[in-house]
């Protein structure tokens with residue numbers, strides 16, 4: 151299929167869009183909210199919504215806007231100061247969204263999340279129900295990380311990752327990431343004049359991941375690397391991603407019209423179910439379980455559960471029910487899953503037959519250490 155037909159095909163089927171707006175897109179060089187960008191984006195959303203599509207926004211810009219309001223030139227060094235700037239900026243950000251969407255009689259809703267809100271399945275599902283209710287009320291949910299109260303353990307880290315988790319949370323079918331460059335290039339366009347835009351990525355492989363490295367920026371927490379990782383995460387949920395320049399007037403409208411703008415990253419054909427996607431891409435692995443070649447083959451080639459007999463070791467300090475990485479004997483991660491046993495118990499039962507668990511631990515709660523329903527394969531072989 152020709153590239154422009156692929157775009158049109160994707161766009162025609164889209165019902166629900168997650169739109170991520172970066173800090174540089176939403177602010178001017180002196181960290182003031184960029185009204186031109188707001189009005190361009192919001193007019194486009196109002197127009198496309200009127201034709202039956204739904205939008206969930208993931209908006210950065212709180213810290214940057216806070217810096218503008220507080221007259222700070224540089225990002226504050228102390229975490230508490232940065233968190234204070236976010237609190238000042240978030241209110242200005244939402245105020246402007248409310249006023250500008252209000253011109254089209256559209257309600258906006260603020261949702262401030264930490265990773266703690268999504269890592270518990272029940273809370274994840276509660277957040278999903280709230281999002282769905284907001285969409286039924288025809289409101290536009292606007293999500294940001296709760297920068298003011300977040301601490302390291304419950305951080306998403308960057309809004310690109312957050313936006314890819316939101317594709318699952320909101321059950322969206324397109325992720326658009328608006329940033330301040332035109333998309334993913336074959337070289338860093340800030341350093342090389344002959345850098346060329348890649349308009350279509352069929353599959354995020356290690357070459358693409360390498361290309362995207364090394365484009366960090368000062369204000370937003372991501373760079374191209376986090377955008378490409380976000381696109382890969384969305385792809386596993388069957389969701390295509392378009393990365394485009396949000397500073398170019400009219401670009402969002404062009405993206406939503408299926409025009410060749412920015413970089414399109416295609417979804418994977420074998421879409422993961424929501425719960426499996428959540429296990430692999432929303433949860434953060436709390437440790438590692440190392441397996442032998444037999445267990446690797448049984449899991450990857452025959453879709454089996456992980457039994458104690460195939461385990462050679464466990465690293466990290468995790469409890470039963472927590473997410474872990476499964477690594478082969480070279481230490482390379484090939485799967486993620488929910489461990490039915492703690493790291494301390496795995497240490498005692500590794501290499502043993504399931505029948506021996508009771509004798510060692512006094513009770514056998516589960517024959518498998520990770521049941522295949524709780525196991526997600528990340529790579530073949």
Ligand code: GLU
Nearest residue numbers: 211212213308309370371
């Ligand atoms: N949550 C941050 C903010 O609103 C931005 C995080 C990011 O740039 O990814 O300022």
